[in-house]
Amino acid sequence: MTTSVASVQVKTSARKQKLWAWVVFVVGALYFLLPLAATFYWSLRAEKDKLGFEAYRRLFADVNFLPAFSESIVNALAAILLSLLLIVPTAYWVTLRLPKLRPVVEFITLLPFVIPAVVLVFGLIRLYSRPPLLLTATYDSSRVVLICVYAALSFPYVFRSVDNGLRAMDVRALTEAAQSLGANWFTILFRVIFPNLRVALLSGALLTFAIVIGELTIALFMAQHTLGPYMANLTRSKVYEPSAMAIVAFALTWMALGLIQLVGRGQQGQITGGH
């Protein structure tokens, strides 16, 4: 008798719980989808009395859009490459030889979370805008600094995914096997470790791409003509194009993170980007 009463109680409370879960989910979904829907709606209204993709056409036809976009892509790719070349050997070395240094490395890779981007760029300008380290004198040298900073910003994400990847394989056994076959360090890193980290590298790279591609703060104050400052300028000067741009940016982020899910099923290890 008592057990059936109890089980009925459990059942109704489970049903109530499920109802609340739905309420929370639907309200949450509304909050998150509404701005996207509104922006999408605006982006279709560039032509009078008619819904269409005119805003997108105008955006892509803008003489400044494609140069800014391609410059951002090149910057992102360069930053990713630099970051991988720095982090993979470091993480490998720390795992294999210097486990004592792990906390130090972890601390350094967490620094981008501690130093706000706007503070970082402030310091950069002061440090590199006068002799002996005059690096912000020309556009191209500033660009190199920007790429280096982006690489540094990606450390937390790349280090984490590489570290996860290294933990998932037996680094020591692989190294020893390669060594006993006569491989040197260079061969081990580039022909054994890198290929085995493919998934980890790819997800770290994609995450970096998502963060760096539209970065505003640092590019803005270093006077770079990349996508972030371009978008900020667009938002203030045009009516319909910004909505098309926001949708394109969202689609880009979605693509990058969707690809991560696809290549690294079940792998976790990210926090957040710069705002």
Added chain:
Amino acid sequence: MFLIGPTLILGYRSLEGTDGALTLDNYRQLTSESVLSAYGMSIRISLTTAILGGLIGFLIAWAVSIGGLPRPFRSLTTTFSGVASNFAGVPLAAAYIFTLGRVGVVTALFKLLGVDLYRSGFSLYSFLGLTLVYLYFQIPLMVLVILPALDGLKREWREAAENLGATPNQYWRDIAFPVLTPSILGTMILLFGNAFGAHATAYALTGGLFNLATLLIGQQISGDVLHNPGLGYAVAMGMVVIMALSILVYSILQRRSERWLR
């Protein structure tokens, strides 16, 4: 070279007076009214969005994990959270301008219902508006970080509690919440830091004119509004200290919570 160097130079310069001698004057001036109000606004907005974002994010994480929604909703939510927590800066600001700006879709909808949002005191470019925008990346971050903690609540604990005659409320109050508290608090602190260091979104939304610590530094870079460069350095160092503290407390709390959630 690109992280520690700039911070060190700021630290050094912040100790330099206008005549080049070492001094703590700049830090004393941190208590001046304009700086204090910028910090105050930054802290208020970070606290509000951390607490609200934390609570709402927790509810959503609960709904898709323990709440009993079908499995696909969960992976949908985590993927979307990953995207949304990285969808910030200019595009986010633009999206909100089209939603809740003066001619935004939602503003227009309210007008159809006879409510003029802007006449009744609402503005996207105010504290409330900025809070709404920040929540767009704060809530997803909370969901992402807290979901694993919710997964760590062992089914056995709940069954044991039920077998001992505990009601669901008792279970949550006496078992689940105490176990989860360090994770929840820790993540909220992470959210605090996340909002505190945010610059791009606020800049894109307000054109850099809102009174926030990050925007104050931005103004300092593009032109000496404070008429005292040293003070700018001190403001920047103050931010680093606050961020470092929040990350430190976060990692301590995270370590505590790992004790239970292995």
